[in-house]
Amino acid sequence: MKILLARSAGFCFGVKRATQMAFEAADSHDGICSLGPIIHSPQLVKRLEEKGVEVVRDVDEIRHGAVIIRSHGVTSGELADISDRGLETVDATCPFVKSAQDRAARLARDGYTVVIVGENEHPEVQGIVSYAEGAEVVVVGTREDAARIPARKRIGVVAQTTQSLDNLRDVAGACLDKCQELRVFNTICDATSVRQEEARELARKSDLVLVIGGFNSANTTRLAQLCREIQPRVHHVETADQLEPQWFKGVETVGLTAGASTPGWLIDEVIRKVEGMSRES
Template sequence: MKIILAQSAGFCFGVKRATTMAFDAADHCHQICSLGPIIHSPQLVRKLEEKGVEVIDRVEDIPEGAVIIRSHGVTAQELDHILARELRIVDATCPFVKKAQEYAAMLSREGYTVILVGEEEHPEVQGIVSYARDGEVFVVGDRDQAEKLPRKKRMGVVAQTTQSFDNLRQIIEVCLEKSGELRVFNTICDATSVRQKEAQAIARQVDLMLVIGGFNSANTSRLTRICSDIQPRTHHVETAAEVDPQWFDEVHTVGITAGASTPRWIIEEVVEKVRTIR
């Protein structure tokens, strides 16, 4: 059975940076926690917990010491609270997420209604929204939701960094019809676009597709949807233990990709599991 492994599978720049900062801080800080999981990989979060990095969900529950800000960032209000407590901050926010926060804040200050293309419940989206403090903000997940937006004189669009470009483009088309002035910042991370295009290309060549990553990872779930649209025999797995040999009946070529928060060792374990099936 032939295996095609995506070259881009695994950590993106922002995740690699965040995990390096977190492990380094764990080695040098006596008391440290992270506000929310550092990345959406339960396995890596457990490794950090073994080094003493406790995951805390609320700022008020953070003990004295250092706090790691996760790669998805935190809300403006949470950051204000952390600063007020004068805690030591290890800011592992992805630079691309930080840029989206800055654009949302700028558009809001300048009087634009902010349209954020993304998933409303995702922590990155909640963080970006919070920086648009001076006006209206609408979170829009797809074209149908965009069609329901009210008409506004001035609209400014930013995107969750892991969105697909096609979804952003469709929503921009709708916003063009609903505003007198439209300003757009394409804040989709390049690594996201590369992964999605590569996954599409591989899905067209294979009999079965595996997408590896945390079930709570938005970019991994999106990769799964993209691959499923092309190859219905697509499975999202978090670890090698979830790979079912029965999936591989009459399969000659397998494609494997992974989300931006998936550690390399997990990818390697899945590849080895697939190699043992036949």
């Protein structure tokens, strides 16, 4: 079998930066935790836990030491609580996420109804919502969701950094019908757009596509969805152990891509497993 690996598969700049900061902090602190998983890769989070980085879900669980702010960011209220407790912080928030937070805060200050394109339960989106304090905030996932927004005089739009540009355009178009003034900030990470276009191209060339990354990773899940729109034989896996031999029957070309939170060593393990299956067949 021929294996095609997407050029940008794996860590993006923000995740690479956050991961490096977390491992460096683990080496230099005796007591340290992260508020939520540093990135959406259970395997990498486990490695950090082995180095003493405890994952906590709430600020109240932090007793002492330092706290790492995950790449997806946290809410403004959580940051305030951490500051009030006098805890040392290692802020690994992705700069693109910071930008989305700042844009939402600006729109709120300027009196706009703030529409956030993203997944309501995602920690990044919850963080962005918190920075639009004092404004009416609506989280929408699709153009259809946006079409249900009541008419407002001024609407401002920002996006979860891992959204597709097409979806942002669709939502912005629907919002334009709802207001007299529309302001849109494209807060999608460049790396997201590049990975999504590469995934589409990979799906066109492959008989089977493997998308590697955490099942809790929004950007990885979206890559799999985009590939399925072109090539129905798509499997989203976290590790090489999850590969099934029957997937590869009659397959000549396997496409491989990975989410922005996927470590390189997990990609390498999948490649070795696929190469082994190819030799056996």
